[in-house]
Amino acid sequence: MVEWGNHWARGLPLRSKNMAAVAGLFSHIGEMQVVHHFWGESASDLFHLPFDGKLQ
Structure with missing residues (x-):
């Protein structure tokens, strides 16, 4: 640890x-x-990602 x-x-x-x-x-x-680490991008970056409804 x-x-x-x-x-x-x-x-x-x-x-x-x-x-x-x-x-x-x-x-x-x-x-x-x-151990699991979660890292996030800024919210503005996430809103500009294309989403077609399918998991990749």
Whole structure:
């Protein structure tokens, strides 16, 4: 867990230049030591994405 925290802390400045940190989740349910990171783009970028109703 400490190693994950160190990597997360070092990666924040690099990722925050283009995206905003939305969440970082650690769960005791399911596979052990799995961490999920969610990064979001600005809302204005998301509204300009084409959507045809199909999952890609």
